[in-house]
Amino acid sequence: MSAEIITLGHGSGTGLTRKLILEIFQPLFAMPSLEDAAQVGERTIITTDSYVVKPLFFPGSDIGELAVNGTVNDLAMKGARPAFLMISMIIEEGLPMATLKKIAGSIASAARKADVKVVAGDTKVVEKGRGDGIYITSSGIGYLPCDLELSTRLIRKGDMILINGTIGDHAIAVINARNDFGLTPAPQSDCAPLHEIVSNLLPDKDIHFLRDATRGGIAAIMNEVYAETGLGIILEEERIPVRREIEAVCEMLGLDPLYLANEGKMTVFCQNNDEHILRKMRKHPLGRAAAIIGEVTDSVKGVYLRTLMGGLRPCPMIESDPLPRIC
Amino acid sequence: MDSRSYRDPALMSALTTCLQDWEKPVSIMEVCGSHTMAIGRWGIRKLLPSSIRLLSGPGCPVCVTPMSMIDQLAGLKDVTIATFGDLIRVPGERISLEKARAQGLDVQIIYSPLEALKIARKRKTILAGIGFETTIPGIAQTVLEAERQGISDFYVYPAFKLIPPALKALLKINNSIDGFILPGHVSVIIGARAYRFLPRDFGRGGVITGFEPVDIMLAISRLLKQLKNGDCKIENEYSRVVNERGNNKAQDIIYKVFQPERALWRGLGWLENSGLGFKPAYERFDARLVFSLPPLEDYIKSGCRCPDVLRGVIIPSECPLFGSNCNPAHPLGSCMVSSEGSCAAYFKYERNSNEC
Numbered sequence: 306m307s308a309e310i311i312t313l314g315h316g317s318g319t320g321l322t323r324k325l326i327l328e329i330f331q332p333l334f335a336m337p338s339l340e341d342a343a344q345v346g347e348r349t350i351i352t353t354d355s356y357v358v359k360p361l362f363f364p365g366s367d368i369g370e371l372a373v374n375g376t377v378n379d380l381a382m383k384g385a386r387p388a389f390l391m392i393s394m395i396i397e398e399g400l401p402m403a404t405l406k407k408i409a410g411s412i413a414s415a416a417r418k419a420d421v422k423v424v425a426g427d428t429k430v431v432e433k434g435r436g437d438g439i440y441i442t443s444s445g446i447g448y449l450p451c452d453l454e455l456s457t458r459l460i461r462k463g464d465m466i467l468i469n470g471t472i473g474d475h476a477i478a479v480i481n482a483r484n485d486f487g488l489t490p491a492p493q494s495d496c497a498p499l500h501e502i503v504s505n506l507l508p509d510k511d512i513h514f515l516r517d518a519t520r521g522g523i524a525a526i527m528n529e530v531y532a533e534t535g536l537g538i539i540l541e542e543e544r545i546p547v548r549r550e551i552e553a554v555c556e557m558l559g560l561d562p563l564y565l566a567n568e569g570k571m572t573v574f575c576q577n578n579d580e581h582i583l584r585k586m587r588k589h590p591l592g593r594a595a596a597i598i599g600e601v602t603d604s605v606k607g608v609y610l611r612t613l614m615g616g617l618r619p620c621p622m623i624e625s626d627p628l629p630r631i632c
Numbered sequence: 633m634d635s636r637s638y639r640d641p642a643l644m645s646a647l648t649t650c651l652q653d654w655e656k657p658v659s660i661m662e663v664c665g666s667h668t669m670a671i672g673r674w675g676i677r678k679l680l681p682s683s684i685r686l687l688s689g690p691g692c693p694v695c696v697t698p699m700s701m702i703d704q705l706a707g708l709k710d711v712t713i714a715t716f717g718d719l720i721r722v723p724g725e726r727i728s729l730e731k732a733r734a735q736g737l738d739v740q741i742i743y744s745p746l747e748a749l750k751i752a753r754k755r756k757t758i759l760a761g762i763g764f765e766t767t768i769p770g771i772a773q774t775v776l777e778a779e780r781q782g783i784s785d786f787y788v789y790p791a792f793k794l795i796p797p798a799l800k801a802l803l804k805i806n807n808s809i810d811g812f813i814l815p816g817h818v819s820v821i822i823g824a825r826a827y828r829f830l831p832r833d834f835g836r837g838g839v840i841t842g843f844e845p846v847d848i849m850l851a852i853s854r855l856l857k858q859l860k861n862g863d864c865k866i867e868n869e870y871s872r873v874v875n876e877r878g879n880n881k882a883q884d885i886i887y888k889v890f891q892p893e894r895a896l897w898r899g900l901g902w903l904e905n906s907g908l909g910f911k912p913a914y915e916r917f918d919a920r921l922v923f924s925l926p927p928l929e930d931y932i933k934s935g936c937r938c939p940d941v942l943r944g945v946i947i948p949s950e951c952p953l954f955g956s957n958c959n960p961a962h963p964l965g966s967c968m969v970s971s972e973g974s975c976a977a978y979f980k981y982e983r984n985s986n987e988c
Binding site for chain 1: 639641644645666669672673674675676678679721730731733734735742743744747845960961971972979980981982983
């Protein structure tokens with residue numbers, strides 16, 4: 306047995322990542338929570354995220370836009386209005402200047418759209434072969450418009466789970482671009498800033514928790530909620546929006562859309578009284594295909610999917626990135 | 633039938649109702665790993681009466697590959713290993729390719745064998761040649777393409793397996809299987825006639841079927857009908873893509889490049905003519921020769937009951953290590969990590985609760 310080492314799975318945002326945080330970072334840093342954004346002082350939220358996507362440009366988006374929207378969304382999920390970004394770049398020697406300009410241009414345009422200002426940053430260059438063109442870290446600051454708490458602690462039995470649209474688009478867009486499958490039309494990433502749709506929804510005391518469904522997909526969110534609350538979750542396969550073409554690619558490759566990354570999708574956990582939150586979501590362009598996809602319940606332990614056939618199938622936390630299969 | 637009808641809940645419910653009064657205990661083996669996954673995914677086991685037992689067979693290519701192949705590949709230097717994703721977390725005796733990659737071995741996950749050829753244009757590349765009749769034609773075509781393009785640094789480690797010899801070997805070891813759900817994709821290539829030996833030599837019937845829930849339920853009900861009437865035969869429920877003779881073109885490509893050879897199956901041992909190796913004219917692509925790799929050995933970690941799972945003697949949850957000492961994060965056998973593996977399917981879909 307070889308000594309334990311870091312593998313790519315530790316950065317997959319799934320079980321292995323959670324284990325790293327729980328076993329190494331949280332105790333050493335004495336962190337109060339495992340979340341990717343934190344409230345510091347009155348009404349101020351900070352977050353940080355690194356972007357290592359390959360290829361740098363793919364249908365629907367690129368690493369620059371991703372670096373802005375990903376961080377904007379982490380702030381928005383806490384209910385904050387994103388205000389400032391700091392962008393650090395680690396650039397590999399040999400990157401064409403035109404590529405850097407294009408990425409910087411996309412950062413600028415995404416920042417304008419998300420109404421945030423890039424106010425500071427850092428630039429490092431590493432030797433050829435020591436980076437994949439460019440890695441970007443973006444840190445953000447946002448402000449809560451009023452006293453607002455969104456937390457898994459507020460989730461109750463009977464809460465509805467909503468999503469603002471189709472899942473799996475980003476992951477399949479990147480897989481298609483990376484492997485040159487030549488799917489036409491090429492699947493597009495759903496990369497988008499969610500701060501506006503969130504601010505249309507908030508404040509609302511019925512909304513308990515928001516989370517953007519990035520790496521690990523909606524399955525990872527549901528399992529984290531289960532781990533933190535002990536409450537079970539049942540998702541309804543019939544109601545989860547997935548584009549036909551994305552579903553087809555997933556079946557071909559043996560991937561499950563529930564576990565795939567999105568960059569413009571969020572799940573909303575809210576009290577189930579009427580459907581006013583769903584209606585509000587559908588009014589925003591990024592929420593046209595919004596749907597109620599499941600419920601928080603104490604009738605099961607764990608996360609389950611009610612399949613089209615009516616059976617319940619477990620959707621456990623997976624340990625690492627999903628892998629495509631042989632046949 | 634529209635392809636969506638194969639998921640029609642009303643049709644499923646009608647088929648389910650018809651099966652409920654089956655009383656005599658029967659064991660049906662789904663040979664193919666993709667069927668195992670589909671059965672789990674659609675919760676089909678729970679729809680069947682307890683008299684019908686579904687067993688997983690040896691049809692997961694990664695699971696029947698001896699683990700020593702991983703150690704051999706992981707031990708190579710100055711070469712790129714191109715592999716389908718399934719293989720990357722499979723434990724060897726010493727190391728997995730994922731861990732070898734973390735220690736510096738260049739391991740590339742590919743979706744199509746032609747991608748390995750692209751890599752081989754730049755550097756010496758070995759394609760891990762794992763798979764059944766479904767996967768082999770694409771790899772054979774890639775070898776022909778390498779020859780045509782004059783790419784000299786492309787090699788294949790042939791660890792291919794053929795389904796019919798495995799079924800014969802299996803029935804000699806395990807006599808308790810009453811009928812087979814036969815692979816869909818493999819049958820597209822080899823045709824329905826490849827299974828004639830099952831009724832003729834072993835008195836067992838089989839139904840070739842697809843991967844949708846209605847496909848699987850139809851296959852089960854047809855097998856039960858065969859058993860009830862004492863009339864075992866090969867039926868083709870998947871006639872929308874499988875025919876009697878198979879895909880001749882694909883078969884021609886396979887046998888242009890490869891020829892049958894003795895192969896080592898994890899859990900089943902050495903079986904004559906159950907694998908494919910290079911024909912002499914293509915031997916220069918054979919990674920085993922070029923890199924002087926020794927014959928594979930089979931070893932099973934202590935307590936691991938993968939062999940019994942692969943032979944359909946037990947279901948995964950009957951292995952004492954299942955879910956405790958052996959789980960997807962720390963697999964002892966490849967059945968727990970391959971995306972077609974029966975232990976992985978049970979772990980993912982069939983445990984009572986998923987607290988982990």
